[in-house]
Amino acid sequence: MTTAVSSSAPLGNESIITGEAIELEVRPASGPLRALAGIIDAGLWVATGIFAMLMYTRFGPVLNPAQAQTLLILGIAALTFGIPFLIEWLTGGRSLGKTVVGIRVLREDGGPVRLRHVFVRALVGVVENWATFGALATVVSLANARGRRLGDLLAGTYCVRMRDVESDPYPLVLPPELTEWVRTADIAPIPSNLSNRARIFLTRSATMSPQARQTHAESLAAELEGFVSPPSPAGTHPERFMAAVLVRRRNEEYLSLLRHREAVR
Incomplete structure (x- = not known):
């Protein structure tokens, strides 16, 4: 009945x-967790960069100066923007470092990030993470309650703990x-x-x-x-x-x- x-x-x-x-009572990822994720990701990019430089040293001499310069610029763009952008977009707000420490990027309203959000984060990340060696990201994240970096503020996103995000009782x-x-x-x-x-x-x-x-x-x-x-x-x-x-x-x-x-x- x-x-x-x-x-x-x-x-x-x-x-x-x-x-x-997504459970709404999620907690923003702490500063140490985000820092650890950033260190892991940076280590991966540095290792990739070293490997790329070794390949460049080996095969660069066979290229003319214009080709070598173009290859170098493309490599830097890929490491600082292209690869981080693709990884975060394809994984829905994750990266190797974020996955290891258990955090994820979400929109401010709790929904999954879209192409626009990831693009803005990656583009701003070139400046705040690479050009300033993370100093700008650190200062901005310390200045707001959710620990959001400049890319988060402009994209309308923030990082949360994945175990909070994935719970739905x-x-x-x-x-x-x-x-x-x-x-x-x-x-x-x-x-x-x-x-x-x-x-x-x-x-x-x-x-x-x-x-x-x-x-x-x-x-x-x-x-x-x-x-x-x-x-x-x-x-x-x-x-x-x-x-x-x-x-x-x-x-x-x-x-x-x-x-x-x-x-x-």
Whole structure:
């Protein structure tokens, strides 16, 4: 025997919403972890550079000066930008050093990084990691709470511990009575700050007083309504409305991620 779910009832624990199975209460990676990851990555690039220089020393003499200079420039560009960019893009925000210490790069709203985020991080990294030998990255990361370097600030990303990211103790559930509505609804791009606040609220709502919970739910739902058309069915509880919208957004992120993984295979 099944029990009908009322659209006017608040959400229970089954409605915890995350993007790409990401728990929202993740902790930013600590400075020492990021530093260790950077040292490991730098060691890999230095070893690769030494190997490349040995090959250049061996085969360089057979090239004319213009060819040798071009090869040298391409090699430096590959080591400082090209290879780090490709690795982080293909692995979804990881590198050898990050994988070893257990951290990963995410967007500010908790979603997986995209090509644009990785490109900005890699491009700025040429200056802050290589041109200044990591000094600029260190100073900037010490100046903000999440330990974000300049590339993170410009790209809208930050590093988190992977064991926090990959934990998802709750099933992802779309309120069943809103399935048909959210399937056909037109949902415009939602600002990262708003979607993140809605997700955090849903994870913490059970610990709030009933009055504060209702007030916050109505306020956030009112903000989200501006990005959704048509409105949800009359009488829908604001928490269930938020859950439906965020599940739809999460599903779209899943599909985008799957398409990306298929494209790089």
